Amino acid sequence: MSDGAVATSGTSERGRHLWDGRTGRPAAGLTALTVVAADLVTADVLATAAFALGEPGVEWAVHQGAAWALAVRPDGGLVTSTTEAGTVANSLVRDSSGRML
DSSP states (O other), X not given: OOSSEEEEEESTTTSSOOXXXXXXXXXXXXXXXXXXXXXXXXXXXXXXXXXXXXXXXXXXXXXXXOSEEEEEOTTSOEEEOOSHHHHHHHHHHBXXXXXXX
């Protein structure tokens, strides 16, 4: 990527270390959430906060300035943002049958 940054927040490396400030408990509902934004700090902040929000965090991140967001559910399903950048990115992470590559 030559212009922008990508950041991912999730549970694969450090377990359930991300907290949902609304509940005071570890965030639940997603395995990972990736954000593409103009710079790394913005991408990291948005990915972490959006992860805590669960699936609604995907569109929330875009409304906060992300170019695109992708969430991975515990069952491996994907939730992607509905942006033009998201349309291009979806073709890069899914095969012709819609499965994640």
